[in-house]
Amino acid sequence: MIDFHCHLDLYPDALKLLPIVSARNLFTLVVTTSPKAWLATSNVFAGYENIKVALGLHPEIAEQKAGERLLLLSCIPKAKYIGEIGIDGSPKYKETISLQESILNDTLTECERAGGKILSIHSRNASSRVLDLVEKNCRKSTVVLHWFSGSLTEAQRAQDLGCWFSVGPAMLRGANGRSIVASLPINKILPETDGPFTTNRSAPLMPWEAIDIVNTLVPIWGIPKEDVILQIRNNLAALISEENFQQNHSDTK
Ligand SMILES: [Zn+2]
Incomplete structure (x- = not known):
């Protein structure tokens, strides 16, 4: 149906998957880990209007890809969607946190200068740092927090800043993830998989499996499954309003 954050370019057989994902999903946002990967993937994935x-x-490889920082900033005017960017404050990446922060700050600034973008942002163990930068920089851009795992207070702050949230089956397996989602407005939630880095038992989650979150949302939202699906489709339409996917795609996706 919709996968608002996946690494489709990193699945084995990505090219074979492309037409399947395009047929099965209404919309898929493929996030890349470096500007060079964006350039290459944009070329290879061209021709599928519902795959962006x-x-x-990616903040986890900020140091390795620091040489592509200027390329990133120079490509922003040409890109409608920005991601994956953000900050990871986990012990493994703590050493590069000021570099990550500085790249994110420059990226957000450049997005504003370019008139505002739709951004998919990583904030693991760094929710407050990310929200500080969003608060400081984002006026025209729309921020979608991918797999948000901060506290309920931080989730509230993110809502107050106008953030959206992309939520996946893996996030909803945990009690913290479910309580965050229960606290969020239903009109700011989109599905994601973060595949192939998340799995369903042992296989990577596929982009069309993001829809599995609907089963968890039914009891949380207290509305029927069809209404959950409709809400999510309306959310996507509201976010990307200038591109009318509803007209181009059947209601069954
Ligand atoms: Zn990701």
Whole structure:
């Protein structure tokens, strides 16, 4: 149906998957891990109007890809979607946190200068740092927090800042993820998989499996499954309003 954050370029057999994902999903946002990957993937994935490729520089590899920072900033005017960007404050990446922060700050600034973008942002163990930068920089851009795992207070702050949230089956397996989602407005939630880095038992989650979150949302939202699906489709339409996917795609996706 919709996968608002996946790494489709990193699945084995990505090219074979492309037409299947395009047919099965209403919309898929492919986030990339570096600007060079964005350039290459945008070329290879061209021709599928419901698969969009976002320009990114993944915070976990900020140091390795620091040389592509200027390329990232120079590509922003050409990209509608930006991701995966953000900050990861986990112990493994703590050493590069000021570099990550500085790249994110520059990226958000450049997005504003370019008139505002739709951004998919990583904030693991760094929710407050990310929200500080969003608060400081984002006026025209729309921020979608991917797999948000901060506290309920931080989730409230993110809502107050106008953030959206992309939520996947893996996030909803945990009690913290479910309580965050229960606290969020239903009109700011989109499905995601973060595949192939998340799994369903042992196989990577596929982009069309993001819809599995609907089963968890039914009891949380207290509305029937069809209404949950409709809400999510309306959310996507509201976010990307200038591109009318509803007209181009059947209601069954
Ligand atoms: Zn990701």
